[in-house]
Amino acid sequence: MKVLGRVTSINVRKVLWALDELGLGYEREDWGLPLRDPKVPQYLALNPNGQVPVLIENQFVLWESNAILIYLAEREGQLLPSQLELRALALQWLIWQATELNPPWGYAVNALIRKTPGYDDADKVAASIASWGDKMAILEGQLARGQVFVAGDEFSIADIAIALSVHRWMSLPAEKPEFAAVADYYERAMAREAGAKWMAPETP
Structure with a gap:
């Protein structure tokens, strides 16, 4: 298998983490700005x-990326629960x-991690963090039920997908709400070999 994409992309890291969890060999080829423009005919094909x-x-x-995750899980018969209801929840x-x-x-x-020019409106940064925090509170409520992972044990x-998003939240250099169950979940994800590998410090 070959994966086209830059490792700074959270969606590329989803796929690489899944491949590593499954023990599947693969090659990776850099695509995506600023490394290699994916808007060229070769890639658009x-x-x-x-x-x-x-x-x-x-x-x-x-x-x-999520279609790729489902394909890999189905292909290998792993990383999705076999029980129908738990599978649907995942x-x-x-x-x-x-x-x-x-x-x-x-x-x-874009403002605080990527330092993208033009993203310098403090009110919009605050609104983004507040809206993001509201979604993190939903995740906190799910994880506070006491299960090990997001859809059960x-x-x-x-x-894979949610832990990478949590990693981005944890990496944000700003004052933000703290979520105890999310923090515990993050530690469990980081304890996995592939999790520690693909939740490296955030880079632009």
Whole structure:
């Protein structure tokens, strides 16, 4: 298998973490700005959105990081619960990470981690952190139930996605709410070999 994408992308790291958890060999090729423009015809032929990552396995090409996570889990029969309800819950939280947890952080991450020019409005930074914190409070409520991972006691692809988002929250150099259950969860994720590898310090 080959993964196209830069390791500074949280979505690329999702896929790399899953591959490492599953013990699957792979090659990685740098794509994505500022390293290599994915808007060129060669890359757009693989992913017309011009986004990373892309997974290539023989003649099979797959994009969208969560679709790749599901494919790898199904392919190997691991990282998703076998029991239907728990499996559905894991997929629920996987989707929630992309649609609810991630969007609010955009302005704050660009301003405080990536140092992107133009992201210098203090009120917008504060609003971004507040909205992001509201979503983190939802995660806190789920984890405070006492289960080990987000969809129960079994580690799943949902935890790969959410732990990387938690890592971004923990890495944000700003005053923000503290969540005890989330902090404990983060330690459990970091204790995994692949978790420690792919939750390295945030870089632009």
